[in-house]
Amino acid sequence: MAAEATQDPVTDRSDVDGRPPALRLTGLHKAFGANIAVNHVDLTVPQGSFFGLVGPNGAGKTTALSMAVGLLRPDEGSSEVFGVEVWKDPVQARTMMGVLPDGLAMPERLTGRELLTFIGQLRGIEPAVLAERIDELLDVMELHEAETTLVVDYSTGMRKKIGLATALLHGPRLLVLDEPFEAVDPVSAAALKAILVRFVESGGSVVLSSHVMALVEQLCDTVAVMAKGRVVADGPLAEVRGEQTLEQTFVRLVGGDEHAGRGLSWLAS
Structure with missing residues (x-):
């Protein structure tokens, strides 16, 4: 049986061992006119977890994450990264997290190496350290052969990889x-x-938003399901999905069962 959410705050699993959670959202709320995009969300991401955030289009995932990392100011509520409030101490909070937004805009007339150099200089990384990290990132991302190619000419996969490299650059x-x-x-x-698996194995924490249930099941140990701006279930993956697949549980939680088996009348034989 899935761990379905109630109106009570989500249990803070990370405080059990005395460590602050990697990310904690408390009463996060955002409305655009009459449309409530995120409705007083409470969520806790334990340290060292690979956390999956899933939900249908319009569930509020991107809005919630944008507020969580300091890209969009919430109407109410707070976001903490390892105990540091994002909106009260944004500089310290941002040094501890790397962010890859959906549809990340990048300077497109730079090569991959130039882009990483520019980002590293903005972050104040020592030149020798920066050069070493860039070499390692280009190697790990398999972008060495394209390091002289302008970002504007990158494929979608290359853009995702260079975007992840910018998020990892400062450690x-x-x-x-x-x-x-x-x-x-x-x-x-x-x-x-x-x-990403190596990052978590080395002690890092990841929050991953995705529509692909099989991907979340493959990578994540903890998951939260959002629908209509609320968290409707969260907890360890095995707890949330119960005896079903995550996709089956997801469809049930977000109300997709009512559409199952329906076809188009004009296509009937």
């Missing part, structure tokens, strides 16, 4: 990734998965 403890595998080919996806 964050938390990665927040919004649809990092969307429109990415299987080879690039495999490389990205391997990098």
Whole structure:
């Protein structure tokens, strides 16, 4: 049986061992006119977890993550990264996290190496350290052969990889990734998965938003399901999905069962 949410705050699992959670959202709320995009969301991401955030289009995932990392100011509520409030101490909070937003805009007339150099200089990374990290990132991302290619000429998979490289460059403890595998080919996806798994194995924490249930089941140990701006279930993956697949549980929780088996009348034989 899935761990379905109630009106009570989500249990803070990370405080059990005395460590603050990697990310904690408390009463996060955002409305655009009469449309409530995120409705007083409480969510806790334990340290060292690979956390999946799933939901249908319009569920509020991107809006919630944008507020969580400091890209969009909430109407109410707070976001903490390792105990540091994002909107009260944004500089310290942002040094501990790397962010890959959906549809990330990048300077397109730079090469991959130039882009990483520019980002590293903005972050104040020492030149020798920066050069070493860029070499390693280009190697791990398999972008060395394209390091002289302008970003404008990158494929979708290459853009995702260079975007992840910019998020990892300063050595964050938390990665927040919004649809990092969307429109990415299987080879690039495999490389990205391997990098993220190694990051978590080395002590990092990842928050991953995705529409692909099989991907979340493959990578994540903890999951939350959003629908209509609310968290309707959260907890360890095995707890949330119960005896079903995550996709089956997801469809049931977001009300998709009512459309199952329906066809188009004019296509009937």
